[in-house]
Amino acid sequence: MKLMKPLTTALLLGTVAVSITAQAADAKRGRVYYRMVCTVCHMEKLGGPISPNTKTKADWTAYLQTDKHAKGKDTVKHYFSKEYRASIKAKNQAAAKYAEVPDAELMEDVKAFVTGGAMDSDTPTSCD
Ligand code: HEC
Numbered sequence: 001m002k003l004m005k006p007l008t009t010a011l012l013l014g015t016v017a018v019s020i021t022a023q024a025a026d027a028k029r030g031r032v033y034y035r036m037v038c039t040v041c042h043m044e045k046l047g048g049p050i051s052p053n054t055k056t057k058a059d060w061t062a063y064l065q066t067d068k069h070a071k072g073k074d075t076v077k078h079y080f081s082k083e084y085r086a087s088i089k090a091k092n093q094a095a096a097k098y099a100e101v102p103d104a105e106l107m108e109d110v111k112a113f114v115t116g117g118a119m120d121s122d123t124p125t126s127c128d
Pocket residue numbers: 034037038039041042045046050063068069070071072076079080110
């Protein structure tokens with residue numbers, strides 16, 4: 001029984017840590033980044049946006065995990081990287097504003113935005 005207590009405490013703390021991490025994703029910041037960095041280029045290169053509601057939550061999660069952007073020509077991670085933000089920050093306010101955000105954090109924020117607006121979400125979101 002003496003051993004149970006620390007174990008239970010550890011398990012509880014683990015649960016709290018996981019929920020804090022999950023809440024930490026900032027969908028608002030993700031929306032700003034997605035619209036001002038990702039969408040701006042899609043408008044320019046594809047002639048239109050790629051709206052969150054064009055994919056399901058599972059599609060977006062798989063897409064970000066597979067990390068093959070533009071049919072595998074480059075990676076999605078590249079467009080979340082500090083390096084990429086630095087390269088465009090002179091002419092892109094979102095890249096400048098979020099210049100120092102860790103790459104993985106920014107990706108979680110965008111993931112929260114696109115899955116939150118996915119076609120099977122409660123709030124399907126279009127970019128136009
Ligand atoms: C510098 C331009 C540029 C930026 C920045 C950019 N994309 Fe793209 N993206 C493209 C192009 C071009 C395509 C289409 C490629 C094709 O169809 O061959 C594309 C396609 C996509 C697609 C469709 C599937 C695929 O990969 O072909 C998704 C989803 C996507 N981008 C997500 C993102 C996300 C998320 C970001 C931001 C983190 C982002 N893109 C940033 C240029 C860009």
